[in-house]
Amino acid sequence: MALLPVDDALQLILADARPIADIEHVPLHEAWGRIVAEPLIAMRDQPPFAASAMDGYAVVAADTAEPGATLRVVGESAAGHGFTGAIGRGETVRIFTGAPVPQGADAILIQENARPLETTMIGVVEPVQAGRFVRRAGLDFHRGETVIAKGAMLDAGRLTLAAAMNLPALPMHRRPRVAILATGDELVPPGADPRDDQIIASNSFGVAAIVKEAGGEPIDLGIAADTLAALNRSIDAAQAAGADILVTLGGASVGDHDLVRKVLESRGLELAFWKIAMRPGKPLMSGRIGPMHVLGLPGNPVSSLVCSHVFLTPLIAKLVGRTHHVQAVDAILDVDLAENDLRQDYLRAAMHRRPDGTLVATPATRQDSSMMRVFAEADGLVVRPPFAPEAKAGDAVRAILLRHI
Missing domain, CATH: 3.40.980.10 (MoaB/Mog-like domain)
Structure with missing residues (x-):
């Protein structure tokens, strides 16, 4: 044969x-590396409210336009402890990164551009445009939006995203x-x-x-x-x-x-x-x-x-519904290799990168298939197609990485 x-x-x-x-619902903390079986839909907006991107003061932008403008501080908004009221003209609220922007405010005056005057007053050093340093509600995604597609693999980024979508368990293949x-x-x-x-x-x-x-x-x-x-x-x-x-x-x-x-x-x-x-x-x-x-x-x-x-x-x-892509890379040989016969060779090789990023492969001298130590110490497999001609040190080859180099 x-x-x-x-x-x-x-x-x-x-x-x-x-x-x-078969589909099973997997707790979020066990879902890393799994394949999503159905589209994942957000259960809330993210952020769920207009949020400050900087430490400073929530303001009405128009109140900062005049040189020497002053504003009265009427409260504070911190992450998890938002200001419950609304600000009017000439008023401001001390605000911190991630905190809800109070009703009535449309910009954040960063603290470097505010000068304390009295206990409850600040002076505006630089004016600010409407919308500046405000992360609008739903900036990242909206409730009801399909955010992660069917067939996606849950890596660290997607796992974090699914958690933010308020999904405690996920449908997985x-x-x-x-x-x-x-x-x-x-x-x-x-x-x-x-x-x-x-x-x-x-x-x-x-x-x-x-x-x-x-x-x-x-x-x-x-x-x-x-x-x-x-x-x-x-x-x-x-x-x-x-x-x-x-x-x-x-x-x-x-x-x-x-x-x-x-x-x-x-x-x-x-x-x-x-x-x-x-x-x-x-x-x-x-x-x-x-x-x-x-x-x-x-x-x-x-x-x-x-x-x-x-x-x-x-x-x-x-x-699991995805295509496997072999992590084959280009490398150059560090040693000479004889011509190959009719069988495709997978040569266990030590591999390293030169300062310029070039990947260099050094196949082990002995390639006996019983020698587990040689495999364990190899960083990759140099692939030699059937009937590949003799190769010299410095020639290009393809290799499959067994670990990150």
Whole structure:
């Protein structure tokens, strides 16, 4: 079977993925990073009253026009303690930033342009125009106005905006449930006492972190032994949990003990593809069991994490109704690279910026997919297309950032 190109594999994974229709109302303090399922409508004006933008005096602008004008101070307006009356001609109210502008006033005379004369009198140093330093009611938004669109992701700015709209809970698309299953008799959980022929299961923790970053809800199914019964029980658990995606780690190759594909097919797996032209990550499987998407990731730690970034993250994004944009950047190489073969390479690389802002990538000398430390110390993945020619230090490349540089 010919190896499927990476872009074609991603298209097949996303082809029949549909945004999750389930909507849940999420408390505001839990809504960060979630996707808005319905337009958000303001429940009040912001600001709800004409407010002062500066410390000073609320005035009738016309009263400040004459040189040497004086005004009588009749009260004070502070944030949360507005002046309850109205001012007349020749009167003013001491006012502070954010406080309601009293009825009758149409401008703020900043305190630098006011000269105290007596306990209750000020002199006008500079005249002020009507409307100056007054934030009108509804300047930001009005009650009943659609302020945040359906499909928006709640980042810090939108979360603050929703709070100002007086929305204590928000309609959100349910987060995709991603069941993660590690497979293999050789695996034991962290903290266990492994035999000499066993290793610690580590992949699921990194994959779960990527799921959370992408907006999904990870479900840890633990470790399944290399038996048909154990694998079937785990698939039962994924379906009982209402998983939208089942991610299996390992066991999808062609060895005598690699049973994952066999069990999945016995459960009705509609296989979209198996094996892709990618390094690391060649033995990647994709399909569906009914409504549940299935991604069979390689067992090697680096392969499973790279494949999660390339395939799982875009799938989760589509299920929450948004398009995933890979954070690919331009960089230059710090070392020479040999020509590439038919598989698209994702080279773990240290990256740094020069003083002029140029991003420099230094791929690790060893790229073995079992070397988790190399991945953990990498800042990005240098992408080498199939059959890319030999590259020299200083040549331009594309890279996917794994962390902010």
